[in-house]
Amino acid sequence: MKLTANQKLNGIDVKLEFYTPLWGFDNLDFDTFIQKAIDGGFDGIEIPFHMGLTLEASHLETISKIKAAGLKYIAQHYETVCSDISQYKQEIRTRLELLASTQPEFINSQTGRDFFTFEDNLSIIDVCEAVSKETGVKIYHETHRGRFSFASHVTEQYLKARPNLRLNGDLSHWCCVAGTLLEDQDKRLDAMFKNMHHIHSRVGFSEGPQVSDPTAPEFEATVERFLSWWFKIFDNAKARGDTSFPITTEFGPAPYMPLEPHTQRPLCDQWEANMYIKHLIKTGYE
Template identity: 40%
Template sequence: MTIRFYAPEWGNTLPFDTFCSNVKAAGYDGVEMALPFETAEKQTILDTLAGHGLQLIGQYWQSFEKNIDEHAASYEKYLRNLIDARPVLINCQTGKDYFDTARNQRLFALAARLSAESGIPIIHETHRGKCLFAAHVAMGYLQADPGLRIALDISHWCSVHESLLADLPEEVDMAISRTDHIHSRVGHPEGPQVNDPRAPEWEEVLNAHLGWWDRVAALHARNGTPLTITTEFGPAPYMPAMPYTCMPLVSQWDVNVHMMNILKARYKDM
């Protein structure tokens, strides 16, 4: 099994070339990010990634429109823009939590068609506010569509369900069985991101996430299929910050590199 690690561009404030140099030096395989529509700006990003020997995971998060026809048109526009860059895969925060099943399934079908046409895998993230916002809701979509594959950011479900999901074993099992990509952020029952996963007070929560990720990695090892992981601890306000100054409590970069190193060591023999 091959596991590749990606850095989130989200939160970066450095020049992109400097950021990519740091990403490569830290030991990442690539970057997960959205892309602009402007041709020259987009090509500069792709050339910079290539120049540093970094792969791309395309990221879609711009699901804003309430009208489903407008929403689907925008969704297709963004996905085609990412497909044009030939990423390793596209990770989508698809749909809305307030869309009914038919509207979200229309978006899944659109993504499946574009994936089949392009040969680029398109997967769907378990994210608050989107179609897969809760474990029991995601299970319904996964049962209805055997081809649906996901990016597991289970930190969101800890927050949505205000628990470590002990009472949702079947729903978690289903999600793990369909996971192709992990966002290794650590959430907790009162929020989607702990302040510092290195702190001892988060040991139980960290171990719960490691247990879920271990099961995903073991499944891919048995199947001989590739797995990708983005260490997606985010900046403030995801990262808790000091009042008034708004200074983050810890370094987003340091935490993400720490998570990558933990998981590399944990899965090196798989």
């Protein structure tokens, strides 16, 4: 299977845009990190602000530096975790409005709680949609453990209730929750790929959200499985008429990154793992 960054999918050019996460590289001087992203051939940065209920001057300075470097940025929301539904809806609205005011490409949101009722999570999704309409900034909901979208069969029910729901497909979480590579769920996945407008291209497996090293031969079949999903998602973007598709290469640091016992050394290099996956997606995998 071959796919390049400007491969024509059934006659339509789909440009793949690659973003690097700041996650795992927070210890670097930010100017150094920006140059690392540029040297790595990335189009932009996906960034969380670790924010409370306000934007700080340091957040705005970060955004200014990204844009001055000619890079795009995705704003990430994950901070809203309270267990009271009324408070949750107030806090997520405030945070999303603040992030939207910075004019990101879109907001990637870890939305809802897995223990909220179906109706309560739907009401949160509706708050997000209202903010998106009011601000003109798209909000994509990440498929993530602990959120409304923690499992494929559960997310399917939300898509039936809100058919236009836009997802960020981080399929590693669904594998981890199911304890499988979802081999018996192909029909369900194929139906949901049309709602995925962004991916986190991290390779998980049946027992965890991140393989220890995507270059290792023992993970070849797993990597192929994820690539096949991602290419189907790109083809669905073509079917929607999209001309570009954003990808965040999101192999992460510990605890996602397995560590050697006692020494606590990472089992692979996070940056190199992300560059490897970026290369596979851009050039194709045989």
